Amino acid sequence: xxxxxxxxxxxxxxxxxxxxxxxxxxxxxxxxxxxxxxxxxxxxxxxxxxxxxxxxxxxxxxxxxxxxxxxxxxxxxxxxxxxxxxxxxxxxxxxxxxxxxxxxxxxxxxxxxxxxxxxxxxxxxxxxxxxxxxxxxxxxxxxxxxxxxxxxxxxxxxxxxxxxxxxxxxxxxxxxxxxxxxxxxxxxxxxxxxxxxxxxxxxxxxxxxxxxxxxxxxxxxxxxxxxxxxxxxxxxxxxx
Amino acid sequence: xxxxxxxxxxxxxxxxxxxxxxxxxxxxxxxxxxxxxxxxxxxxxxxxxxxxxxxxxxxxxxxxxxxxxxxxxxxxxxxxxxxxxxxxxxxxxxxxxxxxxxxxxxxxxxxxxxxxxxxxxxxxxxxxxxxxxxxxxxxxxxxxxxxxxxxxxxxxxxxxxxxxxxxxxxxxxxxxxxxxxxxxxxxxxxxxxxxxxxxxxxxxxxxxxxxxxxxxxxxxxxxxxxxxxxxxxxxxxxxx
Ligand SMILES: [Ca+2]
Ligand SMILES: [Ca+2]
Numbered sequence: 001x002x003x004x005x006x007x008x009x010x011x012x013x014x015x016x017x018x019x020x021x022x023x024x025x026x027x028x029x030x031x032x033x034x035x036x037x038x039x040x041x042x043x044x045x046x047x048x049x050x051x052x053x054x055x056x057x058x059x060x061x062x063x064x065x066x067x068x069x070x071x072x073x074x075x076x077x078x079x080x081x082x083x084x085x086x087x088x089x090x091x092x093x094x095x096x097x098x099x100x101x102x103x104x105x106x107x108x109x110x111x112x113x114x115x116x117x118x119x120x121x122x123x124x125x126x127x128x129x130x131x132x133x134x135x136x137x138x139x140x141x142x143x144x145x146x147x148x149x150x151x152x153x154x155x156x157x158x159x160x161x162x163x164x165x166x167x168x169x170x171x172x173x174x175x176x177x178x179x180x181x182x183x184x185x186x187x188x189x190x191x192x193x194x195x196x197x198x199x200x201x202x203x204x205x206x207x208x209x210x211x212x213x214x215x216x217x218x219x220x221x222x223x224x225x226x227x228x229x230x231x232x233x234x235x236x237x238x239x240x
Numbered sequence: 241x242x243x244x245x246x247x248x249x250x251x252x253x254x255x256x257x258x259x260x261x262x263x264x265x266x267x268x269x270x271x272x273x274x275x276x277x278x279x280x281x282x283x284x285x286x287x288x289x290x291x292x293x294x295x296x297x298x299x300x301x302x303x304x305x306x307x308x309x310x311x312x313x314x315x316x317x318x319x320x321x322x323x324x325x326x327x328x329x330x331x332x333x334x335x336x337x338x339x340x341x342x343x344x345x346x347x348x349x350x351x352x353x354x355x356x357x358x359x360x361x362x363x364x365x366x367x368x369x370x371x372x373x374x375x376x377x378x379x380x381x382x383x384x385x386x387x388x389x390x391x392x393x394x395x396x397x398x399x400x401x402x403x404x405x406x407x408x409x410x411x412x413x414x415x416x417x418x419x420x421x422x423x424x425x426x427x428x429x430x431x432x433x434x435x436x437x438x439x440x441x442x443x444x445x446x447x448x449x450x451x452x453x454x455x456x457x458x459x460x461x462x463x464x465x466x467x468x469x470x471x472x473x474x475x476x477x478x479x480x
Contacts, residue, residue, distance in 0.1 A: 014359075014364060015367045018364070018371065019370075019371075024370070067370060069366060071366065095370065114369055116362055117362070118359055118361065118363075118365075119250045119251055119254075119358055120254065121362055122358025122359075122362065123250065123251035123254030123255055124258070125356055126251065126255055126309060126311065126335060126337065126356050127254065127255045127258035127259065128258075129335055130259075130264070130309070130335065131258065131259075131264070132392075134425045134448060135394050137431070138422070138423050138431070139379060139383070143368065149431075152372075152375050154374045180422065180434050182378070183378050191374075191377065191381070191389075193381075193390040193450075193452075194390075194419075194420050194450060194451060206374050208375060
């Protein structure tokens, strides 16, 4: 499934950049002719039209889309787009931007799964920049693509992983890769923080990990491997 | 030293709330009579006046202030406030909000130490909500005051701490409190990520820690204690 991004303003452009880097398939819906010129230059897939029209969203493939992101400037239009999109696809993941106070509730009521308010986040970030400046630096480094020293990522354990049933200590993950597992979102939906070394891993758990990108990549390969768990154990035994 | 918050809009109000919760001393400068009414209701210390005037900033105690946060709506005014404030106090920490693209550079040139753009942060957050939803939840829980299961905090090691010269393993921090140390900002300014157990602690290092608030509080007490390092060692020896 692909994503539909409605609006190519400052926020929309930023989302496109992140999606293109991953890469994640997406199409932009934009009506402003000047902005459409910019879109064509960035060579993103786009559709000229109004995202509040059924027809435009149908053309953008809303029936088969995985998600829609509504980031036009006006709250009224974001509510209208959300309502239209929800009507056309009840299973769609809808993420919407809220500007003015009070629009969060309206966007949720219209069918948005998640609402982000740049003002609230910006205010919180500014307070934290004074209250916990080093924590903020740490998080910016861990979440930013440009800082290669550290990354925070999530890794899903597939049903075919050789590590199912192992605990964090017996898996050898820390010793083999140097990555820290700071949380596990259990398949049940429960989040376990700072999991202890005897915590067992189950299929479809999501590991929240902190480490160097290359180390995280190595851990991803291990987790997705069926026979690596046995290999690591045999290797360790031979060296004891 | 206190902080001067210029502008009590959505972002300014949010910063005041966080500062009042810590608590951190601050005074708000606001000119709009309607907004001033709201300030009086919230019982925050405030000054009615224009933050672009030397006189107003002098009345707000800028000569002795620790920092100034410029969060009025207009970029032009934020630049002007930053320029005025820097002229009155060369040592002041100035944090400014940027709205339109391109104002970041002007705010820095005017003398801001750090510039935050709610649009950039909002866009990045929305992309991450799709790319790494569990990581985003984890960070929201760790940085939000309302979630008591997990906190990320920073703890400075004072020159009088009994743990100076110890390494992370010998300190017993993890065993005694359950807190994970995910980073150390060294006194030199260098940030060490996922520090290894043999990493030594020096005076004025800042520990970046992840754990339950009560556990972090316990670790703070340990770090600030002169004789606890010896107590822990003696206690451990007696139990061996
Ligand atoms: Ca990074
Ligand atoms: Ca928390």
